[in-house]
Amino acid sequence: MIVGVPKEAFPGERRVALVPVVVPSLTKAGFQVVVEAGAGASAGYGDADFVEKGAKLAATRAEVFLSADIIVQVLSHGSNDVTGKEDLPLFRRGQAIIGFLRPFGSSGVVQELAATGVTSFSVELMPRITRAQSMDALSSMATIAGYKAVLLAADRLPRMFPMLTTAAGTITPARVFIIGAGVAGLQAISTARRLGAVASAYDMRPAAKEQVQSLGGRFVELPIEAQDAQDARGYARQQEETFFQRQRELLGRVVAESDVVITAAMVPGKKPPLLITREMVQSMAPGSVIVDLASERGGNCELTQAGQRVVEYNVTIIGYINLASTVPYHASQMYARNLTAFLLHLGKEGKLQLDLEDEITRETLLTRDGEVVNARVREFFSLPALAAPKS
Numbered sequence: 001m002i003v004g005v006p007k008e009a010f011p012g013e014r015r016v017a018l019v020p021v022v023v024p025s026l027t028k029a030g031f032q033v034v035v036e037a038g039a040g041a042s043a044g045y046g047d048a049d050f051v052e053k054g055a056k057l058a059a060t061r062a063e064v065f066l067s068a069d070i071i072v073q074v075l076s077h078g079s080n081d082v083t084g085k086e087d088l089p090l091f092r093r094g095q096a097i098i099g100f101l102r103p104f105g106s107s108g109v110v111q112e113l114a115a116t117g118v119t120s121f122s123v124e125l126m127p128r129i130t131r132a133q134s135m136d137a138l139s140s141m142a143t144i145a146g147y148k149a150v151l152l153a154a155d156r157l158p159r160m161f162p163m164l165t166t167a168a169g170t171i172t173p174a175r176v177f178i179i180g181a182g183v184a185g186l187q188a189i190s191t192a193r194r195l196g197a198v199a200s201a202y203d204m205r206p207a208a209k210e211q212v213q214s215l216g217g218r219f220v221e222l223p224i225e226a227q228d229a230q231d232a233r234g235y236a237r238q239q240e241e242t243f244f245q246r247q248r249e250l251l252g253r254v255v256a257e258s259d260v261v262i263t264a265a266m267v268p269g270k271k272p273p274l275l276i277t278r279e280m281v282q283s284m285a286p287g288s289v290i291v292d293l294a295s296e297r298g299g300n301c302e303l304t305q306a307g308q309r310v311v312e313y314n315v316t317i318i319g320y321i322n323l324a325s326t327v328p329y330h331a332s333q334m335y336a337r338n339l340t341a342f343l344l345h346l347g348k349e350g351k352l353q354l355d356l357e358d359e360i361t362r363e364t365l366l367t368r369d370g371e372v373v374n375a376r377v378r379e380f381f382s383l384p385a386l387a388a389p390k391s
């Protein structure tokens with residue numbers, strides 16, 4: 001089985017799906033790796049490094065698609081909503097693809113992918129079970145986004161983060177408030193603390209409290225309780241608008257007293273909750289910074305503009321998307337390790353063995369033989385249930 005790594009095509013994307021260090025584990029398991037020339041360059045991985053570890057180079061993108069049985073990508077058609085479509089004619093029936101496919105994005109796009117006949121696996125659908133932790137690309141990318149969000153805020157803030165006692169007096173530490181203590185939010189807490197800030201966080205899932213505290217953050221308790229806050233997979237559940245309204249009222253004071261607010265509150269498949277209103281931005285001290293990690297899907301802050309940095313009422317609001325791509329070396333390394341673990345799980349003796357009894361395989365499989373076969377995705381888009389699962 002040949003695993004093909006095309007160069008990422010989304011404008012500005014700097015990551016690559018595999019890195020040289022993982023190649024030997026794949027070849028040892030019976031896979032061959034073919035990399036498009038230059039695919040790793042913007043992440044800091046040269047062609048010669050891939051070759052040295054046993055990969056072959058392909059001169060063109062078309063050659064990678066033609067020779068590979070499995071295509072691995074970071075942003076595939078779906079999550080690459082700019083140039084991803086151009087790959088559709090290159091896919092072959094029965095070829096496997098693995099990548100970020102944005103399975104809950106658009107029914108039309110998912111069906112377009114199905115129509116090519118590819119066997120596609122969406123890394124976003126990886127179940128959050130202990131056995132799949134090493135394959136969890138969403139967590140890897142969220143870790144990087146949480147880290148980078150703090151650096152962006154620190155760079156923009158007209159204050160320093162740490163407390164300093166100097167001959168010129170004492171500098172008070174920055175107050176960083178994080179809303180949404182999932183993977184990204186927890187990494188933001190750690191990073192802010194390492195830079196010396198006072199970090200506090202809020203999440204509507206009560207389970208987050210202990211995690212925030214274990215990282216040295218203060219957990220902000222609000223006198224409001226979410227209904228069934230968490231689902232079986234550990235994700236937050238959608239709430240009524242009245243709940244969000246009450247949250248905004250209660251969060252107002254904490255936001256106003258913070259120098260930096262990082263928002264990372266999300267509910268899978270839903271528009272992120274609006275937690276910071278225009279009035280709340282207005283209440284912040286001049287120079288304060290908001291980094292909205294939910295920006296791509298609509299944002300947690302009313303004034304966020306996806307992909308942009310704007311200044312409103314003297315407050316900088318950063319809505320950059322795809323932050324993991326701005327740390328491409330480690331983002332690619334983490335992603336490559338996740339994919340390698342996944343490939344080793346799917347493939348035995350260099351062959352893909354699709355065991356649909358297996359939760360990891362079944363949950364991540366999105367399309368096969370011309371159909372959208374994922375039950376969750378079919379339900380989400382109200383597609384009629386398939387007659388019998390194909391094995």
Ligand SMILES: NC(=O)c1ccc[n+]([C@@H]2O[C@H](COP(=O)([O-])OP(=O)(O)OC[C@H]3O[C@@H](n4cnc5c(N)ncnc54)[C@H](O)[C@@H]3O)[C@@H](O)[C@H]2O)c1
Nearest residue numbers: 128129139180181182183203204205234236264265266273
């Ligand atoms: N393998 C595993 O077991 C595994 C792997 C990764 C994550 N997890 C767990 O899954 C959970 C969510 O992970 P994620 O970061 O991908 O989630 P996410 O990106 O979907 O959401 C981020 C956070 O936003 C919070 N949130 C949503 N709406 C909110 C609101 N209105 N107000 C405040 N907070 C709100 C959620 O509770 C979540 O903690 C965490 O508990 C994490 O520890 C488990």
